[in-house]
Each structure stands twice: as structure tokens, then as C-alpha cells.
Amino acid sequence: MGNSKSLPSNVVANGYAPLDSGHARLRELGYKQELKRDLSVISNFAFSFSVISVLTGVTTLYNTGLNYGGPVSFVYGWFIASAFTMIVALSMAEICSSYPTSGGLYYWSAKLAGPGWAPFASWITGCGQ
Numbered sequence: 001m002g003n004s005k006s007l008p009s010n011v012v013a014n015g016y017a018p019l020d021s022g023h024a025r026l027r028e029l030g031y032k033q034e035l036k037r038d039l040s041v042i043s044n045f046a047f048s049f050s051v052i053s054v055l056t057g058v059t060t061l062y063n064t065g066l067n068y069g070g071p072v073s074f075v076y077g078w079f080i081a082s083a084f085t086m087i088v089a090l091s092m093a094e095i096c097s098s099y100p101t102s103g104g105l106y107y108w109s110a111k112l113a114g115p116g117w118a119p120f121a122s123w124i125t126g127c128g129q
Contacts, residue, residue: 022097025098095108095112099111106122106125106126107122
């Protein structure tokens with residue numbers, strides 16, 4: 001009996017995706033890739049550092065953490081917060097690989113919310129930014 005399952009165009013029969021599977025997925029979604037999608041190591045670090053704003057968070061919460069939790073709260077707090085942040089990051093990476101569009105969070109929230117709630121979900125996402 002032959003296998004009647006069909007694979008998406010971004011996955012080949014042996015299970016390995018081609019180098020630019022995002023381009024194929026965009027084509028499936030009906031979009032043409034127009035933006036350059038690569039960053040150098042320095043650009044990636046600069047973007048990530050500016051988004052997480054380590055200095056702002058550390059300076060505002062350092063005194064509170066030491067007064068109420070002590071040094072132990074910093075050590076365990078760092079690991080616990082890092083673990084949850086990694087879970088969120090991995091979830092967003094999975095969504096990004098499914099919908100590789102330039103709209104980012106707005107498009108993802110619209111697609112995940114469904115047609116009835118899509119405008120509201122995108123609007124709430126915009127307010128959170």
C-alpha cells in the first residue's frame with residue numbers, strides 16, 4: 001500500500017528541510033519574500049541587548065531584591081526567570097517558524113485567535129507593545 005500522506009512543500013521526503021524553508025512557507029501563505037532575513041552576530045547581539053534592557057531592569061530592582069530576598073533570591077530568581085523566559089522564547093520561535101511574516105506578533109495573534117477575534121487580538125498585541 002502506498003503512503004497517501006502529502007508533505008508540506010517546505011519538508012522533503014527524507015525529513016530534512018531545505019536551507020530556506022521560510023521562503024517556501026511564505027509562498028504557501030501567499031506572500032512574496034521582500035525583506036532581508038539575516039543578521040550578523042554583532043547585529044543580533046545589539047538587537048537582543050536593546051530589547052531585554054538588562055541595565056534598566058537591574059538598576060531598578062537591585063535594591064528591592066537585596067532588601068526583601070537577599071543574595072539567594074538573585075541566584076534562584078535568575079535561574080527560575082531564565083527557565084520561564086526560555087519556555088516563552090521557544091514557544092515564540094515555534095510560532096515564528098510556522099508564520100514567517102514581517103507582521104510578526106500582530107499576524108501571529110490574528111492567525112491563532114481565529115477570524116472572529118483576529119482584529120481584537122491584533123489590537124491587544126499592539127497595545128502591549
